[in-house]
Amino acid sequence: MPELxxxxxxxxxxxxxxxxxxxxxxxxLISPLVGSAESRREQIQQLSAELRVKxxxxxxxxxxxxxxxxxxxxxxDFYRDRFGGHDSDITSELGKLASESGVHILQAKYKQExxxxxxIVPVEVEGNFSGDYLQLVRFxxxxxxxxxxxxxxxxxxxxxxxxxxxxxxxxxSYLRNT
Numbered sequence: 001m002p003e004l005x006x007x008x009x010x011x012x013x014x015x016x017x018x019x020x021x022x023x024x025x026x027x028x029l030i031s032p033l034v035g036s037a038e039s040r041r042e043q044i045q046q047l048s049a050e051l052r053v054k055x056x057x058x059x060x061x062x063x064x065x066x067x068x069x070x071x072x073x074x075x076x077d078f079y080r081d082r083f084g085g086h087d088s089d090i091t092s093e094l095g096k097l098a099s100e101s102g103v104h105i106l107q108a109k110y111k112q113e114x115x116x117x118x119x120i121v122p123v124e125v126e127g128n129f130s131g132d133y134l135q136l137v138r139f140x141x142x143x144x145x146x147x148x149x150x151x152x153x154x155x156x157x158x159x160x161x162x163x164x165x166x167x168x169x170x171x172x173s174y175l176r177n178t
Contacts, residue, residue: 082149083120083174087112090123090173093148101139103131106166112175121175125150130164139167149174 084090090110098105106128113122129139136157143150151172158166 079120079176082147083176084148085176087123087175089148090125090175093146094125094127097139097142097146098129101131101142102135103129103139103167104164106130115177119177121177123173123175125169125171125173127169127171129167129169131167133165136165136167140169143169143171 084093087110091108094108095105108125108127111124111126113124115121129136131139140152140155143152152169153172154168154170156168158168
């Protein structure tokens with residue numbers, strides 16, 4: 001019998017603890033701390049809207065690992081196709097563009113700058129050209145459309161009355177650091 005009395009006492013303690021937990025749960029459910037069902041619904045809607053906004057913001061970053069590989073390949077292709085491998089590539093391209101446009105090269109100076117970390121070497125070109133206005137316009141357009149990459153920094157025109165117009169151009173091109 002003493003065993004039943006000890007078990008009965010333990011059972012009463014457990015039942016009392018469970019009743020206390022039930023009372024606390026009911027109090028929390030009814031209390032303003034948790035809020036009404038309507039406020040919980042509004043909170044869920046607000047959180048859902050935030051989730052949609054953040055998902056939309058992250059969308060461009062999906063597949064970034066593949067985009068980086070594609071970009072590296074595109075950069076390598078651009079360097080290979082648009083940057084010369086030798087100094088003579090720039091000289092021959094300028095000569096070809098000048099002759100196709102009917103422009104005469106009076107003088108051209110080439111100055112290699114320090115190589116960049118990306119593996120390209122900027123080359124500054126200062127050139128004096130002569131021709132009529134239409135030929136010079138064609139030459140500048142040909143520079144901009146050339147397969148070899150040129151950036152025109154400055155242009156100045158000079159004329160001495162009649163005769164050809166002088167064009168002074170300062171531009172940059174690039175070489176692959178091979």
